[in-house]
Amino acid sequence: MPEHYLRLSGAQMLATEAFQWVGADIDDLVRHFAMGIVHGQAGLGKTFAVQAALERLTATGSASLPEPGTATPRSRTPAKDAVRVVQLVFPHRPNDLRVAQEVARSLTGSIPTGVNRFGIQEQALEQLSGAPYLMVVDEAQRLTRHAMEVLRYLYDHTATRLAVLFVGGDGCWETISRSQTLVSRMLRRRQFHPLPGRQVPAMMRHYHPLYSEAKPELLAAVDTEFAHGNWRNWVSFTATAADLAHAEGRVTLDRELVAAGYRVLGRS
Incomplete structure (x- = not known):
């Protein structure tokens, strides 16, 4: 279970409707190698829900909670094709070079030197072509149009089997929706709202x-x-x-x- 805000002792993980939908959404993104987005105001539990789903995905091959009365998740990625998860957080308004560098760092543990942005992208593509990946981009409201284009290029390349999940707070959907090339690729959009x-x-x-x-x-x-x-x-x-x-x-x-x-x- 992810750590609660303020490391609150005694707090339980409650499977709200939005919490459960995030798990199902991530399953769908991985199964179809699609793009999706989770967004909403700060403090509504988005990051907690995503991290809990990623923990289940890593442990069981599925981000979904089991169906009521069963021990079997709604869907499962075959073990032989287990998806690898990489998580990215970019600084405010990153340029395309910074995005390529951070993607490379998340995949290899280091930033390539002596090459330009295009060379870094090619090295990232080489890594991404070896296995299925889920790329989780947090604080996605910080992205620029050029930064989003780098991610779209990696996603669209025929050598990759890549699912991408954007996660962000205020202004996230407005930022992403400026790129119709990304919006047209969104299989799932999950907006968090205050608890009723x-x-x-x-x-x-x-x-x-x-x-x-x-x-x-x-x-x-x-x-x-x-x-x-x-x-x-x-x-x-x-x-x-x-x-x-x-x-x-x-x-x-x-x-x-x-x-x-x-x-x-x-x-x-």
Whole structure:
């Protein structure tokens, strides 16, 4: 399981609808060697969902959770053709040379020297032609049109069996959609939204021991007043309230702990 934000102790991994869709999307991208995108505002659980899916893909050959009542994932990449995963994060507005360099580094562990961008691309292609790959590009809202063209070139080359997943926050889809050559290749688009308020109390009671016996209306109030359906906000509140509860020997969230947590967080 990926590490929770703030290394929150006791937090459970909840298989929300968006979380499960990401696993299925990645399976589809790998099976069809396609492009896809996961995007949404910061703090909604995109990166956590993607990392959890990649862990399952590496361990079992499938990023999907098992079907209910079975131990078999929805789809599986044959073991003899197991996909290799490379993850990339580029700096803000990388040029095409930087993209080629970082791709080469992710594949070989080093950046080729003494060659230009085209020579680096050819070395990357040589590496990519040896096995199926899933390339995960995080913070994709930073990409430029020229940077995206390098990735499209590698993806389209007849020597590669390459799936590409773009992951990004605010402005990610707007950035990617400037390149119609990428948009036309997108097999899956998954947008993350804040948690629906009506679902929050039941979900939070499974999320952390502090909430297991908490009153639903209290959890709903915390979401309305502070968290707003945002996982990162919930983690910040949970870490603060759990510290306060531990110091006082308490095990269940109540109104006094909520008020104290707000004061510590500067929201009173």
